[in-house]
Amino acid sequence: MNRNNFLPxxxxxxxxxxxxxxxxxxxxxxxxMKNRAxxxxxxxxxxxxxxxxxxxxYDSRDSSAPEVLVKFKPGxxxxxxxxxxxxxxxxxxxxxxxxxxxxxxxxxDDASAESVAAQYxxxxxxEYAEPVFxxxxxxxxxxxxxxxxxxxxxxxxxxxxxSRGGTKGADISAxxxxxxxxxxxxxxxxxxxxxxxxxxxxxxxxxxxxxxSVKPYEDKELGTIQDLHGYxxxxxxxxPMDDNGHGTHCAGIIGAEGGxxxxxxxxxxxxxxxxxxxxxxxGYGTTKDAVExxxxxxxxxxxxxxxxxxxxxxxxxxxxxxxxxxxRKAYETGILxxxxxxxxxxxNDRNPHYPSSYNVPNVISVAALDRNDQLASFSNYGVKSxxxxxxxxxxxxxxxxxxxxxxxxxxxxxxxxxGVAALVAAHxxxxxxxxxxxxxxxxxxxxxxxxxxxxSGGRINAAKALQ
Amino acid sequence: xxxEEAAExxxxxxxxxxxxxxxxxxxxxxxxxxxxxxxxxxxxxxxxSGQMITRGWKIQLEASGKTYEYRADKNQLxxxxxxxxxxxx
Numbered sequence: 232m233n234r235n236n237f238l239p240x241x242x243x244x245x246x247x248x249x250x251x252x253x254x255x256x257x258x259x260x261x262x263x264m265k266n267r268a269x270x271x272x273x274x275x276x277x278x279x280x281x282x283x284x285x286x287x288x289y290d291s292r293d294s295s296a297p298e299v300l301v302k303f304k305p306g307x308x309x310x311x312x313x314x315x316x317x318x319x320x321x322x323x324x325x326x327x328x329x330x331x332x333x334x335x336x337x338x339x340d341d342a343s344a345e346s347v348a349a350q351y352x353x354x355x356x357x358e359y360a361e362p363v364f365x366x367x368x369x370x371x372x373x374x375x376x377x378x379x380x381x382x383x384x385x386x387x388x389x390x391x392x393x394s395r396g397g398t399k400g401a402d403i404s405a406x407x408x409x410x411x412x413x414x415x416x417x418x419x420x421x422x423x424x425x426x427x428x429x430x431x432x433x434x435x436x437x438x439x440x441x442x443x444s445v446k447p448y449e450d451k452e453l454g455t456i457q458d459l460h461g462y463x464x465x466x467x468x469x470x471p472m473d474d475n476g477h478g479t480h481c482a483g484i485i486g487a488e489g490g491x492x493x494x495x496x497x498x499x500x501x502x503x504x505x506x507x508x509x510x511x512x513x514g515y516g517t518t519k520d521a522v523e524x525x526x527x528x529x530x531x532x533x534x535x536x537x538x539x540x541x542x543x544x545x546x547x548x549x550x551x552x553x554x555x556x557x558x559r560k561a562y563e564t565g566i567l568x569x570x571x572x573x574x575x576x577x578x579n580d581r582n583p584h585y586p587s588s589y590n591v592p593n594v595i596s597v598a599a600l601d602r603n604d605q606l607a608s609f610s611n612y613g614v615k616s617x618x619x620x621x622x623x624x625x626x627x628x629x630x631x632x633x634x635x636x637x638x639x640x641x642x643x644x645x646x647x648x649x650g651v652a653a654l655v656a657a658h659x660x661x662x663x664x665x666x667x668x669x670x671x672x673x674x675x676x677x678x679x680x681x682x683x684x685x686x687s688g689g690r691i692n693a694a695k696a697l698q
Numbered sequence: 699x700x701x702e703e704a705a706e707x708x709x710x711x712x713x714x715x716x717x718x719x720x721x722x723x724x725x726x727x728x729x730x731x732x733x734x735x736x737x738x739x740x741x742x743x744x745x746x747s748g749q750m751i752t753r754g755w756k757i758q759l760e761a762s763g764k765t766y767e768y769r770a771d772k773n774q775l776x777x778x779x780x781x782x783x784x785x786x787x
Binding site: 424425475477480509510512513514515516517518519521544545546547548549551571573574575576609638639640641642643645 | 739741748751774
């Protein structure tokens with residue numbers, strides 16, 4: 232370098248350093264101002280967190296990062312958007328030009344992104360609002376997804392906030408699982424029960440409908456059934472409407488439509504429920520009709536319907552060789568069979584309960600837990616014969632007449648496991664029935680209360696099952 | 699079926715089973731009970747039932763110095779372990 236050029240270069244470098252330092256100070260002032268706003272929010276604009284559910288990971292990120300994505304309805308001007316956000320003590324961080332009306336919004340209050348999104352969703356000018364989630368391509372970084380179904384907070388099995396004497400976190404970690412998948416309408420779960428109220432507003436869009444590519448059900452002796460959405464083995468008809476409520480309850484646990492602003496969310500927000508009726512209005516049925524209904528499921532699977540799971544919330548102490556044989560046939564066709572362990576408070580290793588005690592590779596026997604991760608007082612158990620446990624006390628789900636009811640039993644724990652199996656099948660469509668069973672049993676949260684009581688010693692964890 | 703109707707029906711059934719007059723059957727107690735399943739814990743042979751806790755009534759009747767149990771809810775009435783067997787009425 233020439234000595235004559237040296238001084239101008241030094242001067243230029245100093246100027247650049249000063250400019251950079253000033254810009255940095257400006258940024259610090261900006262953050263300080265923002266933090267002041269967080270510490271001293273105006274009382275009328277302070278937002279209360281909506282619930283106790285732990286907030287998503289964006290809390291740990293840069294405080295200036297946008298926290299919600301809000302889509303305003305067509306025709307809402309930029310000025311109006313500005314006004315709305317200012318009114319909520321927020322600011323528009325960026326407008327997403329490719330989607331008119333979509334804006335990334337940064338809130339200036341100390342509120343969770345979920346509560347901010349909920350506040351925007353309540354506005355008439357807003358089409359949708361959702362929290363910003365971190366997306367990581369190469370590691371599993373759990374975030375929480377909370378559906379906007381109004382009674383979700385009562386579904387302790389999915390997200391236990393510790394209310395009503397429960398234990399926070401004694402749940403199947405559904406909100407974490409849903410950051411991976413909320414289910415798929417390509418997965419079919421057969422609910423073998425008292426039928427399903429397929430007109431229930433929270434179920435109707437998740438009910439299986441036979442595609443045109445699949446021929447109606449034909450049975451040599453029983454004739455042709457124009458099955459539109461399932462089968463009634465009692466009447467040998469195409470109408471599996473529930474006249475008891477039990478099957479509708481189980482169906483809701485597996486797949487009440489999530490995020491639809493109605494009632495509850497199922498373990499799967501999206502799934503296809505195939506209603507099957509073999510139990511009558513009293514809630515009981517014959518082994519013969521159960522066998523007929525399973526035979527129907529196997530036939531549909533062979534015809535190309537992607538049935539992955541049969542959920543069986545029923546049983547007795549009577550052993551039926553025919554029932555065992557048809558469940559084995561379901562295994563050979565690639566269908567998991569999830570069954571209730573029974574409600575007699577007894578040890579199934581000594582007093583078997585069927586079909587859950589059949590020694591067939593696709594059978595998973597399910598015990599019930601209360602909201603404190605304790606084995607339910609009524610639940611059967613068995614370190615050799617009962618595989619896994621799931622929430623089964625005071626479970627809110629769909630009921631007849633477009634209603635919702637809380638019910639208890641291993642009947643309620645069974646569809647929780649069937650639902651998680653469907654989530655796994657949605658995420659990993661090629662998984663085999665053996666792999667699926669192994670995956671579920673390996674993804675439990677071990678519990679002291681289940682040590683020496685059931686084979687896996689734990690409660691199913693949907694998030695772990697999806698890892 | 700109401701609780702009273704269930705108790706009355708149970709009395710008639712027991713009298714018939716024992717071959718005695720209805721007046722010889724007395725009602726000992728009728729109590730609200732949670733049963734372990736939808737067959738009210740009294741499943742008959744070749745029967746499968748929903749494994750849901752079911753609210754119903756335990757009806758205890760007395761005849762010829764012996765106590766007999768029936769179980770009922772709005773949908774059904776069952777004789778519980780009558781001579782060792784359960785019966786749907």
